[in-house]
Amino acid sequence: MNNSQPGILKPIPVSARYLLFSIEDQSSIREALGRLATLADGHNVVVGLGHSLLSHLETKIDGMRAFPSFVSCGIEIPATHGAIWCWLRGDDRGDLIHKEREITQALSPAFVIDNIVDAFKYKEGLDLSGYEDGTENPEGDDAVACALVSSNQKGMDGSSFVAVQQWVHDLNKFDDMEPIEQDHTIGRRKSDNEELDDAPASAHVKRTAQEDFDPEAFVIRRSMPWANEAGEGLNFVAFGESFDAFEAQLNRMTGRDDQIVDALFRFTRPITGGYFWCPPVVDGKLDLSVLKLA
Numbered sequence: 001m002n003n004s005q006p007g008i009l010k011p012i013p014v015s016a017r018y019l020l021f022s023i024e025d026q027s028s029i030r031e032a033l034g035r036l037a038t039l040a041d042g043h044n045v046v047v048g049l050g051h052s053l054l055s056h057l058e059t060k061i062d063g064m065r066a067f068p069s070f071v072s073c074g075i076e077i078p079a080t081h082g083a084i085w086c087w088l089r090g091d092d093r094g095d096l097i098h099k100e101r102e103i104t105q106a107l108s109p110a111f112v113i114d115n116i117v118d119a120f121k122y123k124e125g126l127d128l129s130g131y132e133d134g135t136e137n138p139e140g141d142d143a144v145a146c147a148l149v150s151s152n153q154k155g156m157d158g159s160s161f162v163a164v165q166q167w168v169h170d171l172n173k174f175d176d177m178e179p180i181e182q183d184h185t186i187g188r189r190k191s192d193n194e195e196l197d198d199a200p201a202s203a204h205v206k207r208t209a210q211e212d213f214d215p216e217a218f219v220i221r222r223s224m225p226w227a228n229e230a231g232e233g234l235n236f237v238a239f240g241e242s243f244d245a246f247e248a249q250l251n252r253m254t255g256r257d258d259q260i261v262d263a264l265f266r267f268t269r270p271i272t273g274g275y276f277w278c279p280p281v282v283d284g285k286l287d288l289s290v291l292k293l294a
């Protein structure tokens with residue numbers, strides 16, 4: 001039994017709404033966080049706190065840093081940050097809307113909502129390209145070891161670090177590819193999800209093969225497709241006991257290691273990027289003891 005936010009280790013839900021808040025009124029931050037702690041159970045609402053907020057509260061969390069923005073081999077990785085990230089999880093979109101209103105009110109006037117991403121499970125857990133996403137996620141004890149911080153410090157044990165990026169797909173471009181080119185982009189066969197040994201070095205799963213890094217770079221991915229009037233894509237979400245594994249994968253995807261760019265960039269690109277620290281839970285409430293709010 002661990003004291004992580006339970007939604008981190010659970011399979012993705014049918015529906016989700018991702019909320020991003022920024023600081024509006026510094027004088028009421030502590031009270032607002034106190035209200036959030038009782039509303040967010042970590043199961044229906046998973047919460048992450050951003051670098052700017054932790055710095056403002058003078059809370060030093062080992063391993064916490066700002067999302068890296070960089071350009072490599074012509075690929076732009078944007079960093080957009082955020083003070084609080086909430087992942088609302090459920091079966092009913094109506095419930096998620098009401099939960100969002102409740103959270104927004106509880107966080108006001110200290111925080112205002114900056115961005116909302118509506119997401120959903122596609123079939124058995126596919127990306128909108130039609131490929132299964134999450135196949136190589138560690139499970140059981142391996143999932144706990146790779147996603148959760150193990151610490152003697154109260155308020156740290158069971159916490160997690162999450163990297164979040166909204167990716168926008170160009171599905172027309174993807175549809176224009178021959179089936180074999182699509183399979184070589186991902187490195188798996190769409191029809192049966194088999195990994196392709198003869199896929200090129202640029203194939204996504206060749207770039208990110210978790211056991212090929214030194215040290216091995218395992219993360220728990222809980223990404224979900226999103227869509228709105230502006231387009232569609234994947235809201236990429238990866239939990240880790242640090243950001244190191246995610247960063248190693250991102251470096252290799254963008255060719256920073258060996259100038260080989262992940263073929264995914266032919267049809268999709270990230271438009272946001274943020275890092276958040278997800279506190280543990282105690283008795284169904286967020287444990288914010290390390291923030292010393294009182």
Ligand code: HEM
Nearest residue numbers: 127131132133134135136167205208209210234249250268
């Ligand atoms: C739009 C963006 C992305 C799409 C559509 C996508 C899709 C996929 C798909 C279809 C797979 C194969 C099945 C699986 O094991 O899950 C996969 C694997 C994987 N992806 Fe992504 N991915 C995206 C972005 C990223 C990013 C940004 C990272 C990390 C920086 C990442 C890390 C991984 C990892 C670690 C694996 C498993 C590799 C292995 O060990 O075999 N992905 N992804």
